[in-house]
Amino acid sequence: MQPFVVGLSILAGAVMVAAPIAYGHQGATGVVKERMMLMDSIGKATKSLAPYFTAEKPFDAGAVATAAKTIANEGEADLHQFFPKGSLDKPSEALPVIWDRWDRFQMLFEEMKAQAEAIVASAEGTPTVRPLHNVMHGGGAPGPGTTMPMGPGMMNRGPSVGPGMMSPGGQAGGPGILSGGANLSAEQAAQMGFSHLTQICTTCHTEFRKKKAKK
Amino acid sequence: MPRFVYWIAGLGLLAVGVALVLSWSPSQPTRPDQAEALKGDPVNGEYLAWVAGCVACHTAKSQNAPFLAGDRELKTPFGAFVSPNITPDPETGIGSWSTADFVRAMTQGVSPEGKHYYPAFPYTSYAKMSDQDLADLKSFLDRIPAVKAMPRDHDLPLPFRARAALTFWKTLYFDDAPFKAHLGKSKAWNRGYYYVTGPGHCTECHTPRGLLGGLDASRHLEGNPKGGRNEKVPGLTAGKGGNLEKWSRSDLALALGNGLTPDGDSMGGSMGDVVTFATRFLRPDDRKSVIDYLLDAGSDKP
Numbered sequence: 300m301q302p303f304v305v306g307l308s309i310l311a312g313a314v315m316v317a318a319p320i321a322y323g324h325q326g327a328t329g330v331v332k333e334r335m336m337l338m339d340s341i342g343k344a345t346k347s348l349a350p351y352f353t354a355e356k357p358f359d360a361g362a363v364a365t366a367a368k369t370i371a372n373e374g375e376a377d378l379h380q381f382f383p384k385g386s387l388d389k390p391s392e393a394l395p396v397i398w399d400r401w402d403r404f405q406m407l408f409e410e411m412k413a414q415a416e417a418i419v420a421s422a423e424g425t426p427t428v429r430p431l432h433n434v435m436h437g438g439g440a441p442g443p444g445t446t447m448p449m450g451p452g453m454m455n456r457g458p459s460v461g462p463g464m465m466s467p468g469g470q471a472g473g474p475g476i477l478s479g480g481a482n483l484s485a486e487q488a489a490q491m492g493f494s495h496l497t498q499i500c501t502t503c504h505t506e507f508r509k510k511k512a513k514k
Numbered sequence: 515m516p517r518f519v520y521w522i523a524g525l526g527l528l529a530v531g532v533a534l535v536l537s538w539s540p541s542q543p544t545r546p547d548q549a550e551a552l553k554g555d556p557v558n559g560e561y562l563a564w565v566a567g568c569v570a571c572h573t574a575k576s577q578n579a580p581f582l583a584g585d586r587e588l589k590t591p592f593g594a595f596v597s598p599n600i601t602p603d604p605e606t607g608i609g610s611w612s613t614a615d616f617v618r619a620m621t622q623g624v625s626p627e628g629k630h631y632y633p634a635f636p637y638t639s640y641a642k643m644s645d646q647d648l649a650d651l652k653s654f655l656d657r658i659p660a661v662k663a664m665p666r667d668h669d670l671p672l673p674f675r676a677r678a679a680l681t682f683w684k685t686l687y688f689d690d691a692p693f694k695a696h697l698g699k700s701k702a703w704n705r706g707y708y709y710v711t712g713p714g715h716c717t718e719c720h721t722p723r724g725l726l727g728g729l730d731a732s733r734h735l736e737g738n739p740k741g742g743r744n745e746k747v748p749g750l751t752a753g754k755g756g757n758l759e760k761w762s763r764s765d766l767a768l769a770l771g772n773g774l775t776p777d778g779d780s781m782g783g784s785m786g787d788v789v790t791f792a793t794r795f796l797r798p799d800d801r802k803s804v805i806d807y808l809l810d811a812g813s814d815k816p
Contacts, residue, residue, distance in 0.1 A: 343778055349774060501790055504773075504782030505783065
């Protein structure tokens with residue numbers, strides 16, 4: 300074959316391979332692209348965890364630990380590096396409030412890492428539940444079962460009044476106010492960790508990411 | 515008398531006539547007083563305060579905001595509304611309200627003084643709640659700490675400041691008929707239908723609205739490109755071409771319980787708040803009911 304055609308084909312192939320890498324994520328570049336990739340990695344790992352907590356797949360401690368470790372590793376990222384002040388170039392979905400409330404932004408990211416580590420510990424045999432502190436705004440009340448001042452002993456009734464505990468084999472529906480996870484199995488503790496972890500994701504996205512607005 | 519005086523008088527009478535004809539009156543006028551006789555269960559009331567979205571709207575965004583003391587802003591295409599204090603403080607909250615007052619507010623959108631509420635307070639959905647659920651909710655609200663706090667006023671453009679005009683809006687857009695189960699469907703399906711159209715009030719964001727903000731019932735749950743807090747709100751229909759067409763049961767369970775989307779993203783925006791403060795507290799059987807309904811809502815168009 301003529302060298303010209305060969306050369307052109309190689310060039311075309313190289314462009315086809317390189318272009319998505321350079322311009323993936325709707326054309327993002329630089330730190331915006333890097334942090335989108337960071338988030339993608341976390342999302343992918345979270346998605347892979349989900350079936351173990353909806354009874355779609357039987358609990359697999361090894362797979363759960365591996366996915367949670369991925370999240371914990373991503374949680375080591377230096378946020379200042381990924382979110383330099385004012386880095387709002389399109390198509391970034393970050394909100395400017397990130398830099399007004401940097402401490403909270405940072406805290407949520409670190410809490411994500413801590414919850415992922417708790418899931419790892421649980422999956423590796425030591426049931427560990429890390430309560431959610433200061434994650435939710437609004438009175439700090441974590442949900443039903445804890446907001447009724449009906450008298451001594453009523454405040455922490457948990458399971459019998461509401462979704463403070465999981466259903467067997469089902470979704471972890473509520474926040475954890477336990478510590479240590481002493482009476483939970485590894486699987487149950489991991490499930491609470493998953494519930495806390497996803498709560499942090501939702502909280503951070505609600506506070507610090509753009510809403511989907513009509514374009 | 516000059517001609518024009520007769521004209522003015524005639525127009526005035528016409529206006530009064532129109533007002534009388536169009537002014538709204540409740541279809542269930544005895545509901546509030548009947549509800550007064552019910553004994554409320556505060557445990558169920560607490561559950562409802564979360565899953566019906568009371569906490570999500572009536573507790574401010576700041577870190578240590580007092581529980582249900584209001585002052586949370588809801589920015590809509592019609593202006594910015596601020597939620598009132600619904601703790602039992604008699605002056606700044608609803609401490610002086612009877613159960614009948616509460617049911618009237620929730621099912622008719624009328625205050626104890628007879629003022630109309632703006633439908634940013636979704637009585638258009640809460641009207642579907644049962645009297646017992648409302649009595650339960652009231653008995654919980656009676657028991658929470660009273661907080662003395664007067665929230666800010668609404669910030670609305672001039673045309674929308676005339677509350678009295680809401681009587682016309684209600685005549686046009688407020689269907690206050692109580693919940694009616696679908697006879698051909700399972701108990702669980704109907705529980706889901708009850709939640710989605712009643713306490714959960716999903717329809718308020720997920721159904722398109724007309725120019726004056728009335729829900730377009732013929733397009734139930736088809737989404738709203740400018741809904742919520744000026745957001746693109748997706749539809750919740752599961753038929754062909756619907757947003758939920760390819761969603762599995764566990765996708766929906768993860769969305770409602772954990773804010774996860776099928777591609778592993780976490781919801782933000784208003785739905786993030788909905789998950790954080792309401793749907794993640796749904797009991798597993800209630801969540802299952804909601805899923806039963808959403809995956810089969812096509813046959814339900816009112």
